[in-house]
Amino acid sequence: MTHSTIRAAVRYLLGCLPYFKLPFLGLAGLSDCSCLSGAIRDLLELQLLSGAFPSGWSKVHGESTMATAKALLCISHLSGPAEKAADYLERSLSAYGFWRDDPLQLSLFEDFLSPRDYTATEFVSSIMAALSLRRFGRKVAVEKFLSAVSSIQDSSGTWFSQGTPSVLITSLLLIFFGESLDARAKALRGLKKILASSSPRVTQLERALGLLALAKVDVKYLSPALEYLASIQCREGGWGKRRSSPACTFLILSAMLELEKLRPLVLEELEGLLSRLVRLRRVVSSSHGRLREKLLGLLRHCYVIFPESTKETLFRVFALSVLFQLGPAVDAYEVFEKAADRMRYSNMLHDVDEFLSCLRDLLLSRGVGRRVVYNISKSIRIFGDFLSEIDFLKVVPVEKFSEEFSRYILFKAAHAIENYKSLGVLLYLYRRRIFDEDSLLVGLQCLPGVGRFSADMFLFLSCDILEIIRCKRSFLPVSWSIVKPLLMTGLLSAKVVSAYRTTRRIYETSLNLLSTVMSRDLWKAYYLTEVSRHWCFKRTCRSIKGPCPLYEICAFKYG
Incomplete structure (x- = not known):
């Protein structure tokens, strides 16, 4: 169970955006792997003049403590860019020992954070910043942060957010900085008390991190922690509220790396997957021409390529791609080939009606719903009409x-x-x-x-x-x-x-x-309110004849 749980989670995270998977590889000590050189090079192009990185590693956002801390975990082996990032983090440390981050911007990517919870946002960003600086050897800033953390610890041993004890903050501090906390024993007692109370306010992510924090100190909590993680694991392999979340999965796997018993298991799965990916990459790069020829051969075999007419080939490629949207329940190649056979391999674009009739019969006989078949037929017909109308001799630029x-x-x-x-x-x-x-x-x-x-x-x-x-x-x-x-x-x-x-x-x-x-409901409400306030018909809804199409999202309800 342990191996399969970790394997599924690692596999899921490796399929996520670089913003989530590269920092995890950095924590695992694998970011200098040659197969990641391209991804690291792309990341470095995002670094700003200040040394910071934009939120979510996206150029449409401003600089972010969390994004810079995650980037530092990935580029710590590159002295120049890493020094700039570390210098930025040290400069941005506030006088009271914490780092600030924009909660609205951060919650876009770290979906376990509420954009209204400034305390949790500040704590999580600061923990990640201190973790990356500690690994890079910048001890002064880390000590200042830990001193600030100790000074605001509650008498119950926990840390508070929005007036209540925060399992998230307490767990992360114990996992990543437990040995450096003066009152670790008191924090553990406070955490145990909250988890034992079965409070409905404790989320699945918080409970999982809380159990891992306890397991780091007492191995008897390891088995319950793994059982709980297996029970809440999503179908995709990660962890999240309703479906797998890259941010939540990153946190849990990073916490596992801090546990002496789990780190070897995580590294074993991670290195195994990376080695297979490297081998696959070599095979694909060395066999690219052969694979391309095989694909073209398959398309010719199924009568998708039609050398006599570019329009006919485009029409067939489009029809085949629509069939692929039906999923594995329908063999798109088989259906297409049988339709071509029924049409005696003639030009499909010249007789769209006959082609669609064949397609309808074949799809309905395979249990595809009539509404789906109708939509597919309509899509193909409109595309065919378009191809028949336009006039081009060569392939038009896409x-x-x-x-x-x-x-x-x-x-x-x-x-x-x-x-x-x-x-x-x-x-x-x-x-x-x-x-x-x-x-x-x-x-x-x-x-x-x-x-x-x-x-x-x-x-x-x-x-x-x-x-x-x-x-x-x-x-x-x-x-x-x-x-x-x-x-x-x-x-x-x-x-x-x-x-x-x-x-x-x-x-x-x-x-x-x-x-x-x-x-996210909160974000949706915020954005739509902004739309209707600044733009929604310039507050002239009353002059519209008939129902306003924006009434449901209008902040003013003029309709």
Whole structure:
């Protein structure tokens, strides 16, 4: 049970964004591994002139104590950049011995923190900063922090946040700095008392960290801690409130590294996974040409590649990519090949009706719902109509193709999709001249790719994600003119593909900033209040004829 729990968690964390997995590798002493050199190089390009790193390691945010501390854990083997980061942390230490961080900004990434809990935010950032400085050998700042921590310890032995004893703060201090605390025994007694009370205010993360803190001192708590962690582990392998959270998983695995009994197990799983990834990377890099030929061969074998016509090939690739969205329950290649066979391998674009009829029969016979089949058919038909209408002799650059397709969907095929709720609202707002055509196009391009019918029309781009990243039009909403319609129509989700450019390099990243905002009620309320206060029809809702599409999110309820 212990091995499988740790293995699943490590595997999950290694699949998360660098902001979460690289600091964990740094704590494990593996950040100088040659296979991570590219990721470390990308990280260094984010370092600001002050030596700090932006929150979440995202250029759209300002400098952050937590982000800088995490970065220092990763780059401690690089003297120049590490010295700059450490100097920044030492300079930013306040007179009373703690580091400050913006709670609103920090809670976007550290989702276990409340943006209203300034004390917990300050403590967690300070603990991470002190931990990274201690590992880098800057003892003076760490001692000042520990002195400040000891001075505000409650008589019960715990530390308080928002007027109540904080299991999170107490546990993290005991795990990472227990040996340096003067009143460690008193803190342990206070922590035991809170955990024994079974208070409903103690979250799963806090209880897990509390048990690990006790297990660090007394091995008899190790078994209960592991059993509890196994019982609350999410399906994806990590830990979180309802689903796996990279931030929570990072904290728990980092705590495990501090336990003498668990550190070897975590390192064993981590090194095993890394070695397999390195081997796989070598195989892929050495066999890239052969793998590409095999893929092309498979596409030809299933009649996806149609050499006589670029349009026909695009149509087939799009149809196949839509079929792949049905998941493992349907063999997309088999369905497509059988449809081609029924059509006697003729040109599908020339007879879309017959192709869709074959596809419907095949999908319904495999138990796919009628509504899903209908949406798939509509997507493929609209894409086919678009290909038939445009005129190009060579392959159109993908950014131009995407833009032309957006225009076609919005201005020529809108009648076919206007009833679709979110896109219908988007079109409604555009027709009332709430925002311009460019914002509308980018809004459509930012539609999530899974579970949204209208976004299925862009799935052909997912055949080569690099081509999306190379688009001239950034997929990252960077201004209110783009954010407004996306916020108001509820189109934001974790599936939004975002990209940003920096000098010489194009980064592939999924910036879940806005989707994280939308997933937290407090943040959602804050952002939508700002939208309606500063922009919502300029407070002229009363003049609108008919129901206001923004009434549900309006802060003023003029409707």
